[in-house]
Amino acid sequence: MQQHTHSYYAASVNNHRQFPALEGELECDVCIVGAGFSGLSTALHLVEKGFRVIVLEAAKVGFGATGRNGGQIVNSYSRDVDVIESRYDNKTAQSLCSMIMEGGDIIRERIETYKIDCDYQQGGLFTALNNKQFEGLKEQKANWERYGNQDLTLIGKDELRDYVGTDAYCGALLDNRGGHIHPLNLALGEAEAIVSLGGQIFEQSAVTRIEKGASPVVYTAQGLVKSRYLVLAGNAYLGGLAPNISNKAIPCGTQVVATRPLSEELAAELIPHNHCVEDCNYLLDYYRLTGDNRLLFGGGVVYGAREPDSVERLIRPKMEKVFPQLQGVEIDYAWTGNFLLTYSRMPQFGSFDDNIYYLQGYSGHGVTCTHLAGRLLAEALAGHAERFDAFASLKHYAFPGGRHFQIPFTAMGAAWYNLRDKLAI
Template identity: 50%
Template sequence: MASYYAASAHPAPQRPKLSGKETADVCIVGAGFTGMSAALELAEKGFNVIVLEAERVGFGASGRNGGQLVNGYSRSLGHIGRHYGEEAERNCGEMALEGATIIRDRIDRFGIECDFAEGGVVAALNERHMRSLREQTEEWHRHGHTSVHMVDRDGIRAHVGSDQYVGGMVDPYGGHFHPLNFLLGEARAFEAMSGRIFESSRVTGVSQGQKPIVKTEDGEVQADHVLLCGNAYLGNAVPKLTQQIMPVSSQVIATEPLGSELAQQLLPTRHCIEDSRFVLDYFRLSADNRLLYGGGTVYGARDIASITGRIRPGMLKTFPQLADVKIDYAWSGNFALTMTRIPQIGRLSDNVLFSHGDSGHGVTTTQMLGRRLAEAVDGDPAKFDTLAAFPYLPFIGGRLFRVPATVLGSWYYSLRDKLGI
């Protein structure tokens, strides 16, 4: 993928393809955020771990996303409480900042150079958005995250040099980074603990049993436990899981370097920004002062004719002063959506576990969910079971009609955004 991240990635070795038979305590499918988070946790506990990756480390969403640390889930804590009960809200609230903490800790402990920067803002375009953000701020405060605070129109101008926004919610514990370089740093740390990664090793099937076997085209791994972390890129290796999620693509463009003066005008505090619309835009500055601007959700993850043509108009509406700025990179990537927008974590059997469906909030939640998987393997499944208890709901229309049904719903909410109701 010809992304800005790939072009600015740290050197990484070409890892071998799986050939023949291997054994391990744990075999993890997918070298993305979830898989590598679990792999590191398990390696630190002394487990013999093999990670299988169909392409290269970070090929999927983990190496292509907006790089924004947005705390919480795709549904608010209040929504979780209203639909799943007070205990579910409390448990999710206790884990809501854990992913961001894991990221900070690993950057420090393993010396990962990934351009990490503090702070995030959720921007409001109308008063309805402001009411929703006030509710979310109160929810965060109830759960102890009291540094989150609201700002008005003047206050948000301190963070975003745009006239679009009427205010917003600032989260000092948010942030942003180079996601691919972070993941490559995790992979190096894992291998330094004797962990093994096989690339170009697409999984073709998983045989369950007392010693499950993970099969690829040229080899297989027999393990005590298997963790399925392929998310939207798992393919048809485990059809039951593929049916539970819908791949959705998001597009990102990166400008040429803007220079420090213009960059300071656009984002004075260098916080990352996402807006409050149902189909949202998100943007931030890179370390070399490019504006990375994303959005353009496409359900079913089909290709579009022009990524730049889809994203650039939104960027210019936010920052008209960039009309003559060159776009150096444009790319897309798929994330996995669940019907409830709540991540799904669970078991296919006692020793085959999975996690997927972060629904657009994967940067932080994947780190936390990887830890939950590792805890379950290590004999401490309490928090894993708490999250696994969330109900699975199939997409309306089944696999055949789930995309058009979801698009209709998206149109409805997008219309509400445009009308401000």
Template identity: 50%
Template sequence: MTVSAVAQQNPGHALSWYAATANDKQVRPSLQESLSADVCIVGAGFTGISAALQLSEKGYKVVVLEAQRIGFGASGRNGGQIVNGYSRDLETIENRYGPEKARRLALMSREGGNLIRQRVLTYGIDCDLRHGVFFAAFTAKQVREFERIKAGCESYGLNGMEIVAPQEIGHYVKSKRYVGGMIDRLGGHIHPLNLVLGEAAAAEQLGARVFEHSRAIRLSLKGKPVAVTESGQVEAQYLLICGNGYLGDLVPSITERMMPVSSQIMATEPLDPALIKRLLPSDYCVEDANFVLDYYRRTSDSRLLYGGGIGYGGQDPLNLTAIIRPNMVRTFPELANVRIDYAWSGNFALTVTRMPQVGHLADNVYFSHGDSGHGVTTTHLLGKILGEAVAGHAERFDVWASLPSLPFPGGRALRVPLTALGAWWYGLRDRLGI
């Protein structure tokens, strides 16, 4: 499907390979009435839909309001990598928050990936699920960092990671750029838009109602919360705010503590199946160890999907392929002349701590945002935990809500330049190998 065909056949989505190959292209209606529900959810990405499915399975009457389309934001645009854990390793988490919280978070760290697999099996979701992640190291220092991370996981009983020696790299990726790495056999990759669409359809089959093009423009949080759109409103017993990097200014107290950050992805033309299998023989997805990292994988139709780059504040470069293609060619010189069929970007939400921001604005108003680049698995976990809190089981929610949520130094005015300066420094260290 061409880019123009994507715009016509699946309107409202980014012009991505995901939108072109979505199993479900139906446009849900917008909210045109006043409704009551047990739970109203703002945002139909992974967090909101995970919560909607969790609650619908328990018999709750759920309404989801989405400003654009299901999976419009990061949930339908990301690299599709099932990476276990969080954006900070367990040793760092223990040093910050203490051993007990680290233990509790470690127990949950693989639940998001397991939940994805369970739902794919339970509801028959066709999202090209594959198993395994290869983390690639450019330097001996990065290999030592992988060894430290592996040891930290194992100290909490989390096994399944293996260090990859130089002579074994070719089992996972045929590139001369790397000196070693680590695999996680419990990771994997999926078609993220088809995953969230499949989960949304499962929630709808259980009675949930999902409204697209229904942006919440005002929230009333007193008593029974009310979410107001341009053409309707929903009054509910509970309200879950799950807008993440696309929340805008609906709740300034949330958005001032996170920053939208864009990442860019492109998809090649379909390659000779023998070539793509030679480049990525195990069909594991790959993520390198640099601060501004590259990530890539095979697709079901033999394309290479390659992502990287970063735009603090959610700014997109004028030429996406000019940012990503040089790295792809350095990784795989064989692809210097291949055609790029799709290129897109999407925003994730970054926090100062690089840990999700979870809490409540009232006794019956909960939120979760800021997965900081580890959203595929963490959003599924936290959506489930929001559902648990609604059902009166807030023990795990309270662990997350107790983590400090810090403002960006310099506030909104300086958060982008200061964060970009820090990223430049760490990127320089990567280039120098220090």
């Protein structure tokens, strides 16, 4: 039986129900594989529309990236407006960019509508380590304002200490439509909402095989579900269920630590307004305060999702470089989690065999984009597929290097961009 990894989130989770394992045979309109944010968002949007929905989870609700990430509500996708507008035709670009703020709005709607207790805090900072990155933030501000976000403030070095207690940065962009949450508690709150509206969730119910056809059937060790539509939302944890989509992305690991609870004075010194923070590097660092005043700090990428020997050994130097005042602070929790990286860094939404849909490949921007994905897929199944099709029309390619070399080739590319960040070129 798979349990949550030993993380701060699992240790501070709200009281919640245990969902049963699937036994026997069931039928529904939509069967969803995976109870992370992609699956939960899809299920909740669908049950709100009156669909009969069953969610199958191999382990626990929020077991994967959903319950292990930095908890930051970051708008847009892993590729932002500038890249999208240069890469795609005008109609596609306009459609994609019109949705860049929607995922965060959906999260806030869910928290309000279903009264989800998940430590929501408003505001996120993007921090620049050099003038080149600061100029990039100016461009980002202008682009996001063109698409409706008027809650942005550019912060110069002279006033930056009022927002983050370090001399590591030369400027920042504050997005008040960003923020941070306890992601596992958000996921469990959404699961409760699904069940309250008539949906069903089964944990410890790994799908062993899929039988395609006019009514797809998914099999678990002790049961099966027959449905009109099947949604694959396992992302980096989907395994070998659908090789035709899993070969277009690679799993990557990211590492996170949480310190002991800090004093009110020290917490206020580090992040005075309790915003979340991420820097502008290609291999970025991200951090925030938790509800009990721990510093939660993450960063780095392990391509191929290997477990590092020591998460703390990887993250502590980064944290202490940003905040020397935390030298030697106790680390209470250290964990890793996998996300799915695409070659284009754009999410992969689509379908095959007419009735099997997939949502995956958020490339590090999954908290917000998963919530958008669920809404778009629910729209599509309700007969309004225009917005879903804007994503489904994007072409996706396998990473160069084939099965044996795609991970080292990708790591080499990341090292090059990391060097560019250090040289500010």
